[in-house]
Amino acid sequence: VPMPTRPRPRVVIAGAGFGGINATKALVDGPFEITLIDRDNYHGFWPLLYQVATAGLGPDDIAHPVRGMFNDVTNVHVRLGTVSGVDFERKLVAVEGEADIGYDYLIIAVGSATSDFGIPGVDQHAFALKTLPDAVRLRNHVLMTFERADACPELVDEGILTIVLAGGGSTGVEMAGALSELISRNLASDFPHLDITRARVVVVEMADHLIGAFSPSSQANALETLKRMGVEVRLNSAIAQVAAGCVELKDGSTIPCGTVVWTAGIRANPLADQLGLEQGRGGAVKVGEDLSLPGHPEVFVLGDLALASDRHGDPYPQLAQVAIQGGRHAARCIRRRMAGKATKPFRYHNHGIMATIGRRSAVAELPGGIKLRGTAGWISWLAVHLVFLVGFHNRMIVLAKWGWNYLTWDRASRVILDEGSKTPTGQARA
Amino acid sequence: VPMPTRPRPRVVIAGAGFGGINATKALVDGPFEITLIDRDNYHGFWPLLYQVATAGLGPDDIAHPVRGMFNDVTNVHVRLGTVSGVDFERKLVAVEGEADIGYDYLIIAVGSATSDFGIPGVDQHAFALKTLPDAVRLRNHVLMTFERADACPELVDEGILTIVLAGGGSTGVEMAGALSELISRNLASDFPHLDITRARVVVVEMADHLIGAFSPSSQANALETLKRMGVEVRLNSAIAQVAAGCVELKDGSTIPCGTVVWTAGIRANPLADQLGLEQGRGGAVKVGEDLSLPGHPEVFVLGDLALASDRHGDPYPQLAQVAIQGGRHAARCIRRRMAGKATKPFRYHNHGIMATIGRRSAVAELPGGIKLRGTAGWISWLAVHLVFLVGFHNRMIVLAKWGWNYLTWDRASRVILDEGSKTPTGQARA
Numbered sequence: 001v002p003m004p005t006r007p008r009p010r011v012v013i014a015g016a017g018f019g020g021i022n023a024t025k026a027l028v029d030g031p032f033e034i035t036l037i038d039r040d041n042y043h044g045f046w047p048l049l050y051q052v053a054t055a056g057l058g059p060d061d062i063a064h065p066v067r068g069m070f071n072d073v074t075n076v077h078v079r080l081g082t083v084s085g086v087d088f089e090r091k092l093v094a095v096e097g098e099a100d101i102g103y104d105y106l107i108i109a110v111g112s113a114t115s116d117f118g119i120p121g122v123d124q125h126a127f128a129l130k131t132l133p134d135a136v137r138l139r140n141h142v143l144m145t146f147e148r149a150d151a152c153p154e155l156v157d158e159g160i161l162t163i164v165l166a167g168g169g170s171t172g173v174e175m176a177g178a179l180s181e182l183i184s185r186n187l188a189s190d191f192p193h194l195d196i197t198r199a200r201v202v203v204v205e206m207a208d209h210l211i212g213a214f215s216p217s218s219q220a221n222a223l224e225t226l227k228r229m230g231v232e233v234r235l236n237s238a239i240a241q242v243a244a245g246c247v248e249l250k251d252g253s254t255i256p257c258g259t260v261v262w263t264a265g266i267r268a269n270p271l272a273d274q275l276g277l278e279q280g281r282g283g284a285v286k287v288g289e290d291l292s293l294p295g296h297p298e299v300f301v302l303g304d305l306a307l308a309s310d311r312h313g314d315p316y317p318q319l320a321q322v323a324i325q326g327g328r329h330a331a332r333c334i335r336r337r338m339a340g341k342a343t344k345p346f347r348y349h350n351h352g353i354m355a356t357i358g359r360r361s362a363v364a365e366l367p368g369g370i371k372l373r374g375t376a377g378w379i380s381w382l383a384v385h386l387v388f389l390v391g392f393h394n395r396m397i398v399l400a401k402w403g404w405n406y407l408t409w410d411r412a413s414r415v416i417l418d419e420g421s422k423t424p425t426g427q428a429r430a
Numbered sequence: 431v432p433m434p435t436r437p438r439p440r441v442v443i444a445g446a447g448f449g450g451i452n453a454t455k456a457l458v459d460g461p462f463e464i465t466l467i468d469r470d471n472y473h474g475f476w477p478l479l480y481q482v483a484t485a486g487l488g489p490d491d492i493a494h495p496v497r498g499m500f501n502d503v504t505n506v507h508v509r510l511g512t513v514s515g516v517d518f519e520r521k522l523v524a525v526e527g528e529a530d531i532g533y534d535y536l537i538i539a540v541g542s543a544t545s546d547f548g549i550p551g552v553d554q555h556a557f558a559l560k561t562l563p564d565a566v567r568l569r570n571h572v573l574m575t576f577e578r579a580d581a582c583p584e585l586v587d588e589g590i591l592t593i594v595l596a597g598g599g600s601t602g603v604e605m606a607g608a609l610s611e612l613i614s615r616n617l618a619s620d621f622p623h624l625d626i627t628r629a630r631v632v633v634v635e636m637a638d639h640l641i642g643a644f645s646p647s648s649q650a651n652a653l654e655t656l657k658r659m660g661v662e663v664r665l666n667s668a669i670a671q672v673a674a675g676c677v678e679l680k681d682g683s684t685i686p687c688g689t690v691v692w693t694a695g696i697r698a699n700p701l702a703d704q705l706g707l708e709q710g711r712g713g714a715v716k717v718g719e720d721l722s723l724p725g726h727p728e729v730f731v732l733g734d735l736a737l738a739s740d741r742h743g744d745p746y747p748q749l750a751q752v753a754i755q756g757g758r759h760a761a762r763c764i765r766r767r768m769a770g771k772a773t774k775p776f777r778y779h780n781h782g783i784m785a786t787i788g789r790r791s792a793v794a795e796l797p798g799g800i801k802l803r804g805t806a807g808w809i810s811w812l813a814v815h816l817v818f819l820v821g822f823h824n825r826m827i828v829l830a831k832w833g834w835n836y837l838t839w840d841r842a843s844r845v846i847l848d849e850g851s852k853t854p855t856g857q858a859r860a
Contacts, residue, residue, distance in 0.1 A: 098581055
């Protein structure tokens, strides 16, 4: 007589970013029925998003179809949808326009969104860089400013070729370096009739240093490298307002510009505000030591959405590695709960941080106080990002494109992928 | 005493498609100042557009930045813009929103657009496949129909997984084969809970045969191959109307469907209607034997926009090769005019026609009556399309992707590149 089979616990995972994907992978060989929900049908490799925005890679190169990652298993159910709320008492996840989804365990890892800190004009006039459409829109826009300047050189005097990067963190620094190379190498050749020396890349940073997460010597290296590349860096400068065609600083000065990229801040995904939970800095959800919700041991919140802290009470940074390790930790906790064991606290193991500035130039700080600069930092950056890129296909293609870019200085994706007319047949376009 | 330099003749070339690019290349080493105008900043390799629509390639892979093609010359001025008219008397080209451009010689090669033949509903409900945004939109939509069916299986009974290809020409046949492989190989694995046998690909063709440009034996081979792949082919079937969720045929029957792709017809670019010139079949501009306009020996019209005929008066087909050879011919004519010589008539040299149907299956008809089928046809198709793809970078990347696709059956670009919110920062997206 066969034993009556107990139904397999239902695990719902909201978000197919670094946290959600790694939680799913860590649970997939267990006795679970997993539902993985994301608003997109792909897992985006966001550390390379700035390369899409600067025409080094195409949008598909850093996106991996989520369903393709779990083709060979039967207990993962991928759902396209936006999670709009959770009923923690009835254990139901609400998905926009769809029926609620019940769970026995829930992992919420929907990440972060751009925050404008309430600064006027950011929402209307600045470009975000958080999603794949963001990157394509920004690429289109920057290329279009050069086209417009080429057709109407007076616009150069109005600053149309000035790109302001609001925020000197890793994204701002990586964008500044990549934009500088795009302009000096590629756009200079593409627009021989434009005075390319009039194109400016300006980083505006509130603090007195760039890349705050790094040590002072790495910060100084990044600053020096960017300046050598011709990037203007304005430290101790706060933005008061973004308007059409210019950025106003708190000291009263203005920077006329054609493009503003908002890399200054992120906050928790707006879902955090819908959950009715205690929130901390940047709207992040406060979680217990094991990443579970206080009073709800079956619910885990992790990655950028969570305010998790180390043993000293210092919050963990919003990094891919924190989300990856958090996803794996939540999976381990669920298995321990299933086995009737107590969960363990989440401890983030710092594998290092790195930021690339340009060709053969990056800063990397590895555990044990190892600091790499220049070519050594750059090679370690390349290796790490290739290894972590999801899927052998994407790794192969990105490696091929990087090899090409390196050898030829080319950035082949200088394509303005205009969305065109909205009617399916698009006959209006001439 | 130096000779007074005569100003170099200004050649304006409208359209950076196969015709315009080849005309530019053929004139670039001569004493000309060339202005090349296109609505897009890239040259699209349209023979591979259907592979973008079916997730085999990314949009950037088949697009080459026009400016990048003429980086090393100083006499080509690339302009982004839409030509809206020509004043043939004053020799001025009108560009939307810009100052007119004067010319000594003019080449008009702006190609064709989708034609709905006046059939109701095509514009609102069918997808065109003429531009890169068209292909991305169609890819998004097809993938989304499977997502919707997965979330709500009743939609399958309403036919959401049926794709109707209106028109059985080369594009329709190539799309049918590629969609069939996408569904049976990739989407079947991506959607294990969907009954993938309910997904249908239907080709509706008015004539009693597919790919009208080929010989009857190739037509029969294409029909047989598609049927073996599970594609439904409805010959002798005319479409009366396209509505939301279904196609109505003239015989009164209807096909419920989630997607209609309109590959049935093209007509000349709408610019043709603005020129005040004599037009023929499909709105194409009637040209003289040397491709110049009657009464305007300094103006040449070529490619899909032109109604050019062979020595028997039969019009040349609307093919990439006709445009390529036409562009080179117009360039030769301009050089002969400059030298005070008479121009020669344009004679299209047929290098063969080919259409791929699927994996290791294509039909090719080469000069001398050589007909290739199956693997031989497919290898010749691959070789020709790689050779003609613009730029070594694109060739290398496409070759790598095809190699991957062939070995793994994967189509890695199954990415729904949603355009997202229209505000730059896109904060509304959760």
